[in-house]
Amino acid sequence: MRIAVVNWRDPWHPQAGGAETFAWELSRRFVRAGHEVRYVTARAPGQRRHEVVEGVRFVRMGGVFTVYPLVLGWxxxxxxxxxxxxxxxxxxxxxxxxxxxxxTRVICVVHHVHDRQFGLHLPGWLAAFGRLLEGPVSRWSYRRRPSVAVSPSTVRAMRERLGWRGPIHVVPNGVSVATPAGSARSPEPRIVCLGRLVAHKRVHLLLDAVPELRARFPGLVVDIVGRGPEEDALRARLPEGVVLHGYLPEEDKARVVARAWLHVSASQGEGWGLSVLEAAALGVPTVAYDVEGLRDAVRHGRTGWLLAEGTDLAKGIAGALDDLDHTYGVRCREWAGRxxxxxxxxxxxxLMRGLDPGPGWEEP
Known part of the structure; x- marks a missing residue:
């Protein structure tokens, strides 16, 4: 087949995240299966307009907002x-x-519903316009097309908050991590936080929890891996014991994760939580809030801990450190392997061939 993958960014964009990993990992597998793929996306400063990587042909145009009309014209x-x-x-x-x-078979892929996040990133009038496009306009535009969600949480949010009526199929993220050579868990308590540094990830909540945690667990270190618009503000207020690494190549990132005791996500909601599975694949359980996406990626009491929204994060992490034993690592690796x-x-x-892909989610 001749396939076009249209996504806001590509995996080498400075603001790339889990959505870009999803689009890229699937695109390269479509090519391996013998299909022709164009990955059409925005162009960051310094990026080529046209490029071929692993057989995927990249076409880049426009910026944050102009990419939409330009891609439609293309x-x-x-x-x-x-x-x-x-x-x-x-x-x-x-x-x-x-x-x-x-x-032409069009499949709309929804990672998570953004209605509550528009206001964190955009002025009021533009946030309202975003909610209009995400809700009624999208619902009408894709009403006769199949859609894909990355988790049961996203399916529920699409039905309840966007009023989506058409068929929705679940296609979870995969997981692939580099295997760090000679890396072992730190002898001292160590926490890692992975992800883009943006407002809705609420990394500041983790920073607020560090002094209390270090008072109880002397020598505790927190590694934050990622980049984004919040990086400068977070770096300006780092408490003692926190290392903000910024972007790390995959092997270096895996080495930092593998030595951690816990992975922590304070996000207010995700489509899935790719970082949770990346940590789990290295045997590291996650502490997260019981919110959309993360409640699917974390199996409470088995591969991590889910905290009720509003729970004091320091107390939640301390409880997890007290409860932690080797069985969590075993179960994490088993879970990620699914x-x-x-x-x-x-x-x-x-789906592109018009076939029913069957069930896409099985509870453990």
Whole structure:
């Protein structure tokens, strides 16, 4: 098949996150399966307009907002070229059904519902416009097209908060991490936090918890790995015992994670929580709030701990450190082993062929 994957960013964009990992890992597997793939996305300063990586042809144009009309124009000019389009919604989809013929199979991928997050990043009027596009306009535009969500939480949010009525299939993220050579768990308590440094990840809550944790666990160290618009503000207020690494190559990131006792996510909501599975694959359980996405990625009492919203994070982490034993690491690795990018690609290719991919989520 000739497939177009349209996504806000590519994995090398300075603000890339889990959505970009999802689009990239699936694109490269589509190529391996013999399909032709165009990955159409925004262009960050210094990036090439056209590039081929592992057989995936990248086409880059526009910035944060201009990428949307430019991609629609690009597709309109090539409207008969593609058999299938993966239209990835990062708050706002690309509305590709507006410019494509009915025979082109369009699949809308929703990572998580952004309605509550628009106000954290945008002025009021623009946040309201974003909610209009994400809700009623998207619901109408994709009403006769299959959709994909990355977790049961996202399915529920699409039904309840967006009023989505069409078919929704679950395609979870896979997990693939580098294997760090000679890395072992730290003898002293160590916590790691992975992810983009943006407002809704609430990394500041972890920083607030550090003094109390270090008073109880002397020598405790917190590693924060990631980059984003909040980095400078967080770096300016780092308490003693916290290391903000910024971006790390995969092997270095895996080495930092593997030596941790716990992974912590204070996010107010995710589509899935890819960082949770990356940590689990290295035997590191997660402490997170019981919110959308994270309640799917963390198995409470088995691969981590889910805290009720409003719970004091320092107390929640301290309780986890007290409860921690080697069985959590064993169960984490087993849990992460259930998720595969290969299976995700197979499910999406079935949808592109008009087939039913079957159940996509099984409880442990």
């Amino acid at each position: 597709l309109l000019a090539r409207r008969w070229r593609f058999d299938a389009v993966l239209d990835c919604q990062n708050g706002i989809p690309f509305f590709t059904p507006w410019v494509l013929p009915w025979r 998720f595969s990018w290969d299976r995700g690609a197979e499910r999406l290719l079935a």
